[in-house]
C-alpha cells in the first residue's frame with residue numbers, strides 16, 4: 001500500500017533529478033561555451049616606439065575568432081625588465097584604444113588581457129628608440145612575423161616560424177606552407193570570397209591593410225624564422 005502510494009512520488013523525484021541534471025549539464029556547457037575562446041587583433045602595429053612619446057594602440061576582441069565583443073574591460077601592460085607601464089583604455093564601439101608612454105629605450109613586451117577568460121596575447125617585443133635615434137628598418141618578413149602574432153593568426157594557425165605558440169591553434173598549420181601572392185591576397189583581404197562558406201564563417205575578415213598583407217605574405221612564404229636584424 002505504502003509502496004503503491006509512493007510510486008508516483010518516486011517518479012516525480014526521478015523526473016526532477018533528471019531535469020536538474022539536464023539543467024546542470026546544459027548550463028555547464030553554456031559556461032564553457034561562453035567562457036570559451038577569443039582572438040585579439042591589434043589595428044596598427046608600429047615597428048618601434050619612441051621613448052617618452054605617447055603610443056596609441058587600438059585592438060579588437062573576437063569571440064570564437066569571429067564575433068566582435070564590445071562589453072569587455074581589457075588591459076594592456078608594457079614590460080621592460082623591472083619597468084612596467086599600464087595603458088589607459090577607452091572603448092569606441094568594439095574598438096579598444098590603449099594609450100601609454102614607454103619611459104626608456106629598449107625592448108618592450110606588450111601584453112593585452114582581453115578580460116574574457118584567459119584570452120590574452122603578448123606581442124613580439126617592440127623596440128623603443130631614444131628620441132633622437134633613427135629606426136632600423138624591419139624586413140617585410142619580420143614585420144609579417146610580428147603581425148602574425150598581433151593580428152591573432154597564431155591563435156588559429158600554428159606556425160613554428162613565428163617563434164611563439166598560440167594557445168590551441170586548430171586551423172591549417174602554415175609552418176611549411178607556400179601560396180601564390182594572389183591567393184594569399186584574396187584569402188587575407190576577403191576570406192568571405194576566397195574561402196568556402198563553412199571556412200569563411202570561421203576565418204574572420206580582419207580588415208587588413210594592403211601593406212600588412214604584403215608583410216604577412218613575405219612571412220608566410222619565407223618558410224623559416226626571420227630575425228630582427
Ligand code: HEC
Nearest residue numbers: 039064065066151152153156171172187199202203204216
Ligand atoms: C578565428 C580563426 C582564424 C583566424 C584568426 C585566422 N584564420 Fe586563416 N583560416 C581559418 C580557417 C577556418 C580557414 C579555412 C580552413 C583551414 O584552412 O583550416 C583559414 C584559411 C586560411 C588560409 C588558407 C589556407 C589554405 O591552405 O588554403 C590562409 C593562408 C590563412 N587562413 C591565413 C591567415 C592569416 C595570415 C591570418 C591572420 C591575419 C588568419 N588566417 C587568421 C581561421 C582563421
